[in-house]
Structures are given as structure tokens and as C-alpha cells.
Amino acid sequence: MARSKELLPRESLLWIFAAQFVALLPHFARLPLWIVCAWAFAIYWRLEVYRGRRDLPGRLVKLLAITLAVAGLALSYRRWFALEPMVALLAVSFTLKNLELVSRRDAFLSLLLAYFVAATLFVYEQTIPYAFYGVLCALVITAALAAQSGSFSARPRRALGLSAKLLVQAAPLMLLLFIVMPRLGPLWAVPQDASGARTGVSDSMAPGDFTRLSKSDSPVLRISFDGPVPPPEQRYWRGLVYSHFDGRRWSQGFSVDPRQGAEVEWNSRQQRLPEVGPRYRYQVIQEASNAPWLFAMARPLSDTRGVGETADDRLVKKTPVHSRFAYEVRTWPRETLTDAPVLGNAERRRNLQLPATGNARTRAWAAEQRAAGLGAEEISRRLLNFYNRSFVYTLNPPALGADSVDEFLFDSQQGFCEHFAGSYVFAMRAAGVPARVVAGYQGGEWVEQEAYLLVREYDAHAWAEIWVPGRGWQRVDPTAAVSPERIRDGLQSAAEEEFMQDALLPLHRISVFNQLRLQWDMINYRWYRAVISFDSDRQQNLLRRLLGEVSLARLALFVGAAIAAGLAGALLWLWFISRRTRPPVAIRLYQKFCQRMARAGMVRRPGEAPRDFARRVREEKPQLAEVTERITRAFEKAAYCEDPAAEQQLRRLLRRPLTRYRTRKV
Structure with missing residues (x-):
């Protein structure tokens, strides 16, 4: 049993539960439902103990609770060493600790866990709302610590006021440490759940996939340039290459996906690039995707740590992008490179692969072109002219059956970018021309105030590349043959009537809302560049300036x-x-009088009113009664009536020492 001076003050119990609630609230959507219910039941039980209706659980009940909690964690999570089960373990610790909250030590341990849980929020998100919520968590948890002193400290105004003062006093030291402390990388890495990507471009593509992406306006990339900015028709941000087709879906295929053994060069391509400087230098801030691929223009090179280049001109990261990630890129246009392109046999076979059967009409058309002895560029030109004459660019294409390429090319002739890119690559491969589908984003909105390019989810795009002997891989965008305004002005301009038509509120059509949304994105952009991406290089530059x-x-x-x-x-x-907090002049003068009376043997009692003090002086020191009465009357007029003449009279009376009043009457 804890000693009485170590017992938990009853008034502070609700503060502990409030601190746990604010720390766990953002995790409720991620935690298993049984943990949330168990935590709430533990709080209910402890409150019943507080009211005297129940007793604290015994050892047997505690042992049973621990056993059930461990079993629940084991059944809920397949792997233990990951972020989600660790947060769940902290939540379970809250739950179990609530069953034995007795002493201040128990409260301190519970609140220390609350600080850790609040800190885990920033592993998931580093946005401004999360930052404000983190400050709120720190405020409430610190207030809960302040409330452990007793009833007076547990009052909301007192606890929150003390917590706010402590945080404000700590802010300058926090800013100083933020600037001067070495920017170390994490001492350990905790895996996160990569089951669901946040950016929509996935590792495979089927008809309709990119159409669904056009319904989201979430930011994906923010790109700032050091030098010239590419024109809209050159803003192709490639991230994936689809080389395998199974008759319905395009995918990366083996030896293309770095997660399946594809070769990646980690910052070692420099010697193979021309000595002439790159045309474009830029920094990309990419939102979380839970995938390793990054986005850049063709033929990129990055010196950012942990970023490498693949053989098909893409950038990848050694670990998945679980949070916002900034990387530097230099890009050389392919026409500036002098190395002679060579297509290996394995790569040729991979980029000519087609299913054994299916889409007979497209194969027949391709066979005619090949029989005519046409080259890759002439076949491509004929196919693009076919698109330009007969096809419609739409966000609501009809569904396609088993022979999706034939049905698209010769029947519906209505589609989105994935329909055009997929059918184009299929036809070129059928004609004997190595081709592949490239996926990423195209275009972006230029933010003039901050000079960066904002790429959103609906900018997702798919295009094609074909192999031209002597020139290597060349980009071909079949969508541009049907809807050139999509490449030049963006999706919203190319499909204005269909754009975001499923939105509950058509806010994108309101100019004021678009301006507010853009302003908010600029604030987030400044926040990330100034705070989140404050790495060792930026720190060194700031310290050099200072x-x-x-x-x-x-x-x-x-x-x-x-x-x-x-x-x-x-x-x-x-x-x-x-x-500023000095008392008024009249009160200071009366206090000076009281000090003189104390030296004369008349000490004013605590809380004794001036009139009562004067009455006691008359009884005990009659020789000082008259001056005391005069000073008391002058003080009351000066203090309560704000009479300047009374204040001056009080000053005159205090100029004469009390000894003169003892010898003669005033």
C-alpha cells in the first residue's frame, strides 16, 4: 500500500484520463476496436472505484487481463516489429495501467506513456494540423502532470495556465536546439504498413484505373526549379514502367520492379552522363506513397542519399516513401546524350511480350504494317493519325470486355489515357516494335507566389515509349493526338464538363475556393521547406549565414x-x-504608516481593516489615536474615493515622525 503522501489525488484522476484520450484520439481509426473498447471499459471501472462502488482488481484479474491483451495483439498483428503494433502496445499499457492507478508514481508513468503516444503522431503525419494537435496534446498532458499536486492544482484554469506557461517558457530553448543540434538520422527504423499506397499510381494498370484517379485533387508532388522551368508539354514525371501484359492488366514484370531484383545504380551514373550541364535542376517534395518509386523527368540523376537510378530511367528509394520526402534531381534530355543506345536481347524480348492469343483484329492490323515494311516511326505515325481522326477523350469511357484492345480501337473508340497508352503499346509490339507503357504524372499547376509546380492526383497520366534504332527510347503520348489541350492546359481544361462531376459540392468551379485552396497549399509548402525538410545541409547553410x-x-x-x-x-x-503589479500610491503610503506603527509597538494584525486598527490604537496607544484617525480618514478618501487632495494630505501627515505625536497633541 502506498503511503498517504504518495497516494494519487482524487481530483487529478480525470486529468490523467483526458491526457490519455487526446493522445490516443488520432489512433482510434488505426487501432483494433477491441483495444478502444478495453481502454474505455478500464476507465469506467476506475471511475467506479473512485465513486466507491467497486474495488481495484486483484492479481488474478490483472493476470487474466494481461493474458487476454497479449493474445489480442498476437491475433491482430502478423508482425510485432512495426509501428502499428507498437502504438497498440502503448494503448494496451494505458488500459492495464488504469486498473492500478493508485499512487503518484503510477500517474507519472501513465503520463510519460502519453507523451510517447503523442510523439508517434508525427511518424504518420508532419502537417500543420498535426503540429497544432501535438501542441494541444503536450498542453493537456503537462496540465495533467501539474494537477498531481492536489485539489487547487487540479482546477482546469490553474492546471492549463501552468501548463501553458511552462510550454511558452520552453519554446525559446526548443527553437535554439532545433537550430544548433546536429541533424542525426534515425537510430533505428520501424517498418510501417505498406498495404495501401496513398498516391494513386500503383505497380499495375488496367482500363479504368487512371480514370478513378481523376476524381481526386490531393497534392502529390511539389517541384521547385533552380533555373529554367520546362514548358507544359515537357512536364512528364515518370515513376513506373509497365513491360508485362497479361491480356487485361499491365504490370512492371520481373527484373523491372526493384523489389523483385531489378538492378539499381545508387548515385553511380555520373560518369556516364555528358559533361555539359543538365537542362533542368529541381527539388521534388513527394507525398507519402508507401512505395519506393519516385517521380522525375526522363534521364534523371539524384545525389540525395538513398535514391538510385534504374536502367529504364527512373528514380527509386531504398525504402518506401512512408512520409513526405524531398529529393534533388538533375535531368538530361535524351537528345543531349552522346552514348550510342543499344537494346539488349533480354530487354527486346521483354518489350515485345504479348499474350499468345487475344485481340485478333489489332494483331491483324499490326501484321499489315509490318508486311508493308514500315519502320517504327512510320507505324507510330499511322496509329496516331488513327487516334486523331476517330477517337474521343473522356473521363467516362464504356466498359471493355475480354479483348479490351480490339473493343477500344475498333468499337468504342472512347477512353482515358490508360486506354490510349495500353492499346498503342500493344499495337506497336504486335507490329514488332519494342514498346512499353510509362506511368506517372503530367503537367501541374504553377504557383507564382512561391515559384513551384503543384502536381495533384488528377494529373496522373500514362503514355508510351518506343525503341527507335540509333535514337533509343522515344516518348510517344497517344493522348496528345486525341486531346492536345490535356497536355498543354491540364485535365480540368481538357474535360471541363466531366471534371470532378461526382463531387458532392462542385467547389472546384468556385474561384474563391480555388484561391483559398492554393493559399493553404502554399502555407504547407513553406512549412515543409522551413521545418520538416530542415536537414543537415539546410542547418549548415543557416549557421553559416548566422x-x-x-x-x-x-x-x-x-x-x-x-x-x-x-x-x-x-x-x-x-x-x-x-x-506593473505595484499597489496604488495610497496603499503604499498606508503600508509605510503601518511599518512605523509596528516600530512603535502597534503591529497591525493580518486581515485587520484600517478602521478596526485605528479603534485598537485608540484603546492601546491613546497618544497616537488622533493621528491614526486622521491618517485612516485620509487613506480611505484617497484609496476608495480617488481624492487627490486626500492623497496629498496623507503624504504631509507621514512626513512628520510619530515621536512628535507622542509629546504633543495634534
């Missing part, structure tokens, strides 16, 4: 000066506050 040269001596001097300035500011503020 110190001139980054050395241990200058850094220590900077930290010392900042701490000294902070202490001086705190002392100045305390002095200013003390000056």
Missing part, C-alpha cells in the same frame, strides 16, 4: 549568447511585471 564560419567555439558562443539573452529577457520581463 556565424560566418561553423566552428565549435563560435557555436558555443552563439548558444551562450542566446541563453544569456533569454535570461536577460526573462529578468526584464519579471521586473516589468513587478512594476
